[in-house]
Amino acid sequence: MRHEEPTSRTCSLTDPKVRAVLDRLHAEAGGQTLGLARLLASFAFDKLLRHEVSVAEEAARLKDLYVCLSPKQGVFAYQAARSIGARRIVEFGTSFGVSAIYFAAAVRDNGGGVVIGSEIEPGKVARARDNIEAAGLSAYVEIREGDAQETLRDPGGPLDLVLLDGFKTLYLPIIRLLTPHLHPGSVVLGDNIFYGQGLQGRLRSAARRPAPSRSSSASSTAGGRWSCPTPRVSR
Ligand SMILES: C[S@@+](CC[C@H](N)C(=O)[O-])C[C@H]1O[C@@H](n2cnc3c(N)ncnc32)[C@H](O)[C@@H]1O
Secondary structure, three states, X not given: OEEOOOOOOOOHHHOHHHHHHHHHHHHHHHOOHHHHHHHHHHHHHHXXXXXXXXXXXXXXXXXXXXXXOOHHHHHHHHXXXXXXXXXXXXXXXXXXXXXXXXXHHHXXXXXXXXXXXXXXXXXXXXXXXXXXXXXXXXXXXXXXXXXXXXXXXXXXXXXXXXXXXXXXHHHHHHHHHHHHHEEEEEEEEEEOOOOOOOHHXXXXXXXXXXXXXXXXXXXXXXXXXXXXXXXXXXX
């Protein structure tokens, strides 16, 4: 973990190295419309056939797809991390490293810390590391390869911010795993948490347990847009 003096006026998103990598990654992700359409079709078929998709099966489908934060979501993620001075961040689902770059930029501007990423697909881990290196942010990111249900078991300290952006069926187990490491004021961001019936409420109540003295807040994204910032939840 690297520590520096907080540089409140710095915005690493304007750093040419960071900008160049983000622009390239967003452009590549933008060119994956066909792949995304295929993915959505496979979800629809699963639902129709009531097929339970395994983690390995879903990882294989997503192997070459970014499915990353949009530029607007990335800026939101950066600002959320900056606004709470986040220095320790965990993300469930790193893919090619887009969200990790936004968070690492925030952590650097907050004075240093660590973004702990998690990714099950080894090829994506390698590409994410290369991208983060090219952005000059490797000192702030540790990507854990493997199933996040195992790799995030010990995040190594309190967490200021958590991003849930892996398989939706694992959001609850993952937040239960991480809740003991949240503290008053920790923020949990979840992508597409309207995906499953009642997921938003179940996530909120999971994040309330087990320590009654904690509080956290939750925001969500749906349909590709950030929406519904929810009020602070007291525990
Ligand atoms: C939506 S993408 C993440 C996008 C990333 N947050 C970004 O903005 O660039 C979801 C990723 O989660 C990974 N993933 C899904 N389930 C996982 C698990 N159990 N453990 C680790 N990674 C997982 C997938 O392989 C996929 O790359």
